[in-house]
Amino acid sequence: MIPDRLPIPSATYRLQFNKHFTFRQARDLVPYLRELGISHVYASPFFRAGPGSLHGYDIGDHNELNPEIGTRAEYEEFVAELHAHGLGQIVDFVPNHMGIGSPVNTWWTDVLENGPSSVFAPHFDIDWRPLKSDLNNRVLLPILGDQYGRVLERGEFKLEFESGAFFLRYFETRLPIAPRTYALILVPALLKLAEMGVTEDFQAEFQSVITALEHLPPRTETDPEKIAERLREKEIIKRRLLRRCDECPQLVEAINTTLREIEGRPGDARSFDAFDELLTAQAYRLSFWRVAAEEINYRRFFDINELAAIRVELPEVFEATHRLLLELIASGSLDGVRIDHVDGLWNPAEYLALLQSRASGLLPGRDKKLPMYLVVEKILLGDERLRPDWPVHGTTGYEFANQVIRLLTDPAAEKALTESYAKFTGSQASFTETAYHRKQLVMRLALASEINVLAFMLDRLSEKNRWYRDFTLNALTTAVREVIACFPVYRTYVTPDQEPSAEDALAVRRAVRLAERRNPGIERSMFDFLGEILLKKFPENIDEQTRAEHMHFVMKFQQCTGPIMAKGVEDTSFYIYNRLVALNEVGGEPHHFAVSQEKFFSECAARLREHPHCMLATSTHDTKRSEDVRTRIAALSELATEWRKALRRWQTINRRHKREIEGEMAPDANEEYLIYQTLLGTWPLGPMDRAARADYLGRIQQYLIKAIKEAKVNSSWVQPNEEWENAVREFVAKLLRAGANRFLDNFKLLAERVAQLGMVNSLAQTVLKATVPGMPDTYQGTELWDFSLVDPDNRRLVDYQARRAALSSLAEAAPAVLLKEWRDGRVKLHVTQRLLNFRRNHAALFMQGSFSSLNTTGVFRDSCVAFMRRAEAVALVVIVPRLTARIGFPPVGELWGDTALEWPEEFVGREVCELFTGARFVISETAHAVASLLRELPVAVYVLD
Structure with a gap:
């Protein structure tokens, strides 16, 4: 029997929807997610975005589903499949901005046509009276690939006439022409009609169309009655113009001839004067994308020109953008919402309260303050806490990702790694x-x-x-x-x-x-x-x-x-700042090197008090490196001496692969330092054939070029240094070439050690995410080992056929075999499935259960993380390792020496069952050797019920 879905998720699974992964494919995946132990699908934005969008954050219409992802019927079939298996759904919603790079956004198109007189002008955060007076009542559009004058006189602008309206075409971009400026086209066309012998009566009728255009209220008019008049009359005039064209083919010819004349002739600068006059009269000003940063007069999402901020603080904008979202909540299709970039909102607390208030009216009988599961994308730094007056269940979990990786980082290595980094790069600059x-x-x-x-x-x-x-x-x-x-x-x-x-x-x-x-x-x-x-x-x-x-x-x-x-x-x-890039994660603070167990436990306790249902993330669509890449790189803190020696050796071996560019060696030392960490973090677990090697090389090269552009030191997105970028590509290609390769022969020795430690770290991280206070999220595909880098690398299609097969094989696989064959990732899948299904079946334990740390003793006590969760008759004891280079690989059994766990008194004389192995035994005394508690796997969860 499939139980009803939980009102608050016990575990979510993030799916990235786009034209390559649709509602139909997601529907087929539901039984697998159910078996994995997921309670809710966590969907990327699936509202209508720009054509070809692979992420969905460039929403052009909040009230339509993205047709590239599927129809409404296909969406409802997906939801029905979720409900049939007892699963729910939360969605990533974008209230701060809209995509304006395609005609999908009819609001923006209307603004470009009508300026301040557009009924949608107040919807966008546009400064119609900016510092530069030339932009008064106009929007700066930084979409050109070169200076405006050059683009114009090369003949790259074209004019189009369709359905009684005129448009400007610039390659794939199509922009509306303001109706009152049609006269600049139609008056010359009228003169041509006389030369063509068209009757005076028709010319008079056509002249009346031009006269009507001239009497339209100007685009600077903001009086509601005048705006309504303009909106009504301009559409009537377009229909009249279309009828005149249908009645007189000569008019179509005259218009098209005029358009070609206005477009000008390359080589004849004066021939573009009329076109320049027409474009200057529009409600937008076209500019070169590289030089617009100082003058752009609409608020953007960060510095992305194609994403314009909307004023969701206005009631009419809230209603206009949330209609479909609220409809899906009311119908039961959605059980929760993730709010993107909450810090971009005018008044986040007010917005969140309004959203919950509207949800409350649609979900009778729910908690009045928190009727709907709601989390926000919010980065907390230092000791910052989520505001207590926000009616949310927590954040999307960036802070947990950083807390857990710092727990797995050896604090004793900070000085050594800082010195190694400074010596290698020649820089003493601090992160601050x-x-x-x-x-x-x-x-x-x-x-x-x-x-x-x-x-x-x-x-x-x-x-x-x-x-x-x-x-x-x-x-x-x-x-x-x-x-x-x-x-x-x-x-x-x-x-x-x-x-x-x-x-x-x-x-x-x-x-x-x-x-x-x-x-x-x-x-x-x-x-x-x-x-x-x-x-x-x-x-x-x-x-x-x-x-x-x-x-x-x-x-x-x-x-x-x-x-x-x-x-x-x-x-x-x-x-x-590449000292230890495992710490360079969204929401991270790389200058804060590691945390003690005590600090980690205090953060868990605070989360239980404040936001017990907060999402816990380790990989997301935005992470710089996947969870498994970070756990590997964190292991370098346990190998500080080996790392320092390897750096010195590799630098000597690979010096000949660098290229001198204007007196500097490319890549520079800091980039080289990043390259080695990246290779260690992503190095495949099995042998690579020629195709796999080429794919891996391409991924690493793509990532490094993005990293160099983002650093803005030797290249950038605005001013790319192609010679430098090519030198970096060549350097990496030579590092990874097949055949005799001194670097790779030496590199693989450390890579194997790092991979082993990273595996243990990853299992510990997986168990912690699923057992500490909060709600675990699994990013698509990361239930097996995933060594992805920042997007687009982490948004590649997931091989679910392989994951289904791996999940099916677990029933016959002994835990000891899974550990022995750890490279195939099934040990991580096994741990994930057992924990997530247990969470779903014991929701109260994780949603309201207490949390307390347990004492350990012995030589490796600092490497043993142990705590208890309890709710009424059910209790859970969790044991995971950290800093295991000192223990040995794999850190199981007798390698733990005299390390012991002190059980709570109430466990003594009671039988416990280990969740991953099924082992049962009676706790005979308070102190118990970790060697026997971690006999088969490096992690353990003991259940008392």
């Missing part, structure tokens, strides 16, 4: 300094427009205060940059109706104080002025309008700090 300077770089380049807007807003505020009106714009711009560069968290959450929290006040004050110390030559009062505004310490004598302007600045500032942190740290610094 790297992050500070890279955030500054991002603010001067990719996100310059956001900083300029904030600086001008702050300048206007200072002009209204006699204490601060002498501050110059340049100085205020510097202050804004410096404070953001010193920000210790992604953002604060100050709102108009509440006083700043203690956490927000601390973050702002820390940033201001650090900015002051870094800039002793700048007037301190300038930083104080900014800090006071950010904490709502506005002048007492200001009027309500000025107070609103101050608050508007605070809210805009808060929306900017997160993207700058993400671009400067995650997407830049993480590719530069």
Whole structure:
């Protein structure tokens, strides 16, 4: 009998939907997921995105399913299959932005056609009065592959006429022409009609169409009645124009001839004047994509020009974007939601409360505050906690991924690895300094427009205060940059109706104080002025309008700090500071090397108190390296001496493979250091034939070029250095060439040791994720070993046929055999299946059960992690290893020496069953040798019921 699905997931499985993995394929996968122990599918965004989207975050219409993924009927068949097997579904939802790179987004198309007069203009976060006056009432579109004038005079712009409307074509991009500017095309066409002998009556009728266009309300009109008039009349005029064309073929000929004339002739610059006039009259301004960062006037998702922010804080925008989502919740198709990039929202707490409120009305009988399972993509740094007033079950689990990898990292190796890294690269730069300077770089380049807007807003505020009106714009711009560069968290959450929290006040004050110390030559009062505004310490004598302007600045500032942190740290610094890249994960803090068992346990206890259903992730669609790559690289902390010697040896062997470029050796030492860690983390477990070797080489080369571009040191996305990139490709190819290869012969020795330790680490990580407080998520395919790197590598199609076969084989496989044959990954699958099915059948134990650490004694006590979960009559004791290079491989049986676990008193005299092996025995005394508890596998879970 299939039980009803759980209201709160016991275990999720992330599926990446796109044209290569559809609802039909997901439906066929449901029985496998059920057998694996999954309670809920965790779906990537499946709403209508741009054609060919492989991720779904470029949503063009929130209220349609993506046709490339499947029809509504196919979706409902998938949901029915889930429910038939007792599974539920949560979906990744994107409320912060929309994709604007294709005509799928009809809202954006309407904005481009009608400017501020578009009914959808308020939906987007567009500054119609930007700093550059030439952009007043226009949107900057940085879509060109070269300077505008060059593109124009090369004849790359084309004009099209269809269904009574005109469009601009630029390769695959099609943009609307503003209706009032049709006259620039139709007037010359009217003159041609006279030459063609068309009757005066028809010419008069056609002239009336042109006259109607000239009387349309201008696109700057924002009065609702005028907007409605414009919307109505422009469509009537288009239909009239289409009828005139149907009645008179000469008119079609005249229009097409005019279009070709306007398009100009390459080599004749003056022939493009009319086209330039037409384009200048549009509601958008076309520009070269590389030079638009300082002037772009719509808020983006980070620095991605094709993703425009929407104002979901407006009730009409919330309703317009959530209609289908709420419908699926009401129908029971969806059991929960994951909110993407919550820090990009104007007021996250308000948005989340509204979403839960709407869900409450659709789900009668549920908890009023948390009627629906809801998690947010939120990165917490340091001791930061998720805000207690947010009605959510927790985050998507980045913090757990970083906590567990730091638990598996040897703290005693920090000094040795730091010295090895500094000696190899010749750099003493700390991560903190790297992050500070890279955030500054991002603010001067990719996100310059956001900083300029904030600086001008702050300048206007200072002009209204006699204490601060002498501050110059340049100085205020510097202050804004410096404070953001010193920000210790992604953002604060100050709102108009509440006083700043203690956490927000601390973050702002820390940033201001650090900015002051870094800039002793700048007037301190300038930083104080900014800090006071950010904490709502506005002048007492200001009027309500000025107070609103101050608050508007605070809210805009808060929306900017997160993207700058993400671009400067995650997407830049993480590719530069390569001391131990297992720590360079989304939400990670690489300068914090390792955590003790005590610290790890305290974080678990805090999670149980605050968000017991928080998602726990180890691999995601966004991780820089998969969970198994990180556990391998973390093992280098246990092999610090071997690692240092190997680096020296490999550097000598491979020096001849480098290429000199303008006096520098490519790859540079820092890139070479990254290459060796990457190879150790991803090296295949079995022999490679020619095809497999070529595939592996291609993956590594693709990853390294992306890493180099993201680092922005020797190449970048904006200014690619192809010579340098080719040198890196060649270097890696020579490292991996078949045949006699001194490097590979030596490399494989350390790679084998790292793979063994990484395997043990991965099993420990898998068990911890499924047993500590929280809800485990499995990223697609990672139930077997997965050695993927950052996207697109981690979004490759998963071989589910192999996983089904592996799962079927477990019934006949003894645990000792699985460990012996660990390279095939079935030991990880076995552990995963047993734990996830146990979780599903004992939901209360994991959702409400207590958590407490257990004591260990003996020579390897620090390598034994043990704790207990208890709920009423059921108890669970978990034992996993860490830092096992000192113990031996595999770390089972007598290798543990005198290490012992101290059982809770209530276990003595009771029988326990080990979950992975089925072994049963009676606990005869409190102290029990770990050698017998971990006799067959390196991990164990003992059940008392």
